[in-house]
Amino acid sequence: MTVASEFEQANKSYVDQFTKGSLPLPPARKVAVVVCMDARIDPAAALGLTEGDAHVIRNAGGRATDALRSVIISQRLLGTREIVVIHHTDCGMLTFTDEGLRKIVEDETGQNVDHFAFLPFNDLEKSVKDDVEFFKKNPLVLDVPVTGYIYDVKTGKITQV
Amino acid sequence: MTVASEFEQANKSYVDQFTKGSLPLPPARKVAVVVCMDARIDPAAALGLTEGDAHVIRNAGGRATDALRSVIISQRLLGTREIVVIHHTDCGMLTFTDEGLRKIVEDETGQNVDHFAFLPFNDLEKSVKDDVEFFKKNPLVLDVPVTGYIYDVKTGKITQV
Numbered sequence: 001m002t003v004a005s006e007f008e009q010a011n012k013s014y015v016d017q018f019t020k021g022s023l024p025l026p027p028a029r030k031v032a033v034v035v036c037m038d039a040r041i042d043p044a045a046a047l048g049l050t051e052g053d054a055h056v057i058r059n060a061g062g063r064a065t066d067a068l069r070s071v072i073i074s075q076r077l078l079g080t081r082e083i084v085v086i087h088h089t090d091c092g093m094l095t096f097t098d099e100g101l102r103k104i105v106e107d108e109t110g111q112n113v114d115h116f117a118f119l120p121f122n123d124l125e126k127s128v129k130d131d132v133e134f135f136k137k138n139p140l141v142l143d144v145p146v147t148g149y150i151y152d153v154k155t156g157k158i159t160q161v
Numbered sequence: 162m163t164v165a166s167e168f169e170q171a172n173k174s175y176v177d178q179f180t181k182g183s184l185p186l187p188p189a190r191k192v193a194v195v196v197c198m199d200a201r202i203d204p205a206a207a208l209g210l211t212e213g214d215a216h217v218i219r220n221a222g223g224r225a226t227d228a229l230r231s232v233i234i235s236q237r238l239l240g241t242r243e244i245v246v247i248h249h250t251d252c253g254m255l256t257f258t259d260e261g262l263r264k265i266v267e268d269e270t271g272q273n274v275d276h277f278a279f280l281p282f283n284d285l286e287k288s289v290k291d292d293v294e295f296f297k298k299n300p301l302v303l304d305v306p307v308t309g310y311i312y313d314v315k316t317g318k319i320t321q322v
Contacts, residue, residue: 003192003215004245004308004321010209011319018317020201025253027200031164037216037231039188040181042205045212048171054164055198058219060231069279070198070221076265078253082164092186092239104237111300118230139272147165156179158172160165 023052031055031082032074034131036062038088040153047084047158055080061093062086063119064131072140081144085131086158088151093120093127124150128161184213192216192243193235195292197223199249201314208245208319216241222254223247224280225292233301242305246292247319249312254281254288285311289322 032055035043043049043056055074059066062085074080087093098118105113121127128148135146149158193216196204204210204217216235220227223246235241248254259279266274282288289309296307310319 002306002308003190003243004306004310006190007208007245007310008319008321011207011317013209014207015316015318020317022315023201025199025201025251029164029167032198037193037218037235038186039215039217040184040186040212042210042212044203044205046172046175047168048174049203051201051203051206054200056200056219057198057221058217059228060218060234066227066230067220069227069277070219072266072277073221073253073262073279074198076262076269077257084165084168090186092234096238101234101237105233105301108237109300113301116230116233118234139270140266140274145163145165147163149165149168154183155176156172156181157176158169160169 020051026078027052027054027080029053030080031084032057032071032080033084033086034062034064034067035086036060036088036091038091041088041151046151046156061091061119061121064134066119068138068140071135075142083135083144083146085128085146085148086151087124087128088153089124090153091124094122094124096120125161181212187239188215188241190214191241192245193218193232193241194245194247195223195225195228196247197221197249197252199252202249202312207312207317222252222280222282225295227280229299229301232296236303242303244296244305244307246289246307246309247312248285248289249314250285251314252285255283255285257281286322
C-alpha cells in the first residue's frame, strides 16, 4: 500500500469537515514564509496559520536562492509584502557537503552532477542571516520586512536570529 | 506590527502544548510531498500528516523541476521512497505567462529577467502529469512510486490524475 492511498483515506475526513469554502487566491496576511521541508516542522501549527493566510515555500534547508522564483510570483502577482525565513536545529543540511553528496549521487546514478548546488550549510545562524540578506539585497525582491528564525525541533520554539 | 511578531505570539501557544520531543530526522512515512505554496492548502491537515511524517516541499505551482534538489536530498540522504505531487484548482500559475511576468518584473525593477523561467502552466491536469513524468524519468531520482493529484480549493478534496 502506498502512502498516497493513505493520504486519500485521510483526505476524506478533511473534506467532511471542510468549511473554508471559496477563499481568495492572494494570501490574507500578505506574507510569504520560507521554511525547510523537514518532516518535524508543521508551519501552520507552529505559526498559527490557517487556510488562506500565507504562502508557504518549503525546500531542503529553507534556502532563499531556491525560493526566489516563488517569492517573485508571491510578491508581483499575489501581493505579499513580508518575508519570514525559518531554518531549524538538527537540519540535514548541516550533515553533508556539496562534494560529498555529488559523489553519492554520481556513484549511485552514474550521472555527472558537478554542476549541481545542493546548498548545504555548516553554521545554522549564519545560514539564516545569509538568506535574510539574500532577500534584502536581491534586486528582484521588493523592499519589505524580512525576518529570520531558528526553529528548535525539540521544543517547537522559534527564536529570531 | 509585522506578521513575524504575530507568528512569535502564536508560536508561544504551540510551544506550550508541544509534546513531540525528539523525533528522528528521516521522515517516518518515507514520503516526499511536492505541493504548491498556495495559501489555501494546509498539506498536514488535508493529508493527515503529523510532525515527523513526511518531507513537504512547496513552491509556486508545486513544480517538479524546482523541487529536484530537495527530492535528491530527501531520497539519497534521508531515505524517502515515494513521491506525491499536488497541484490545485484556481492556481495562480494558470493566470500568467513567462513573457507577461518577465515584462512586469522588468518594468518594476529595471532588471533583465529574460533568462528567468517562472514555470507557469495553462492546463492543470497536464501540469500534474508532466511533473509526475519528470520525476519518473529523471535519472537523478530513484525509481519509486510517484502519484499526482489535483487539490480542489473549494472542497479540500484531492483527486488522482
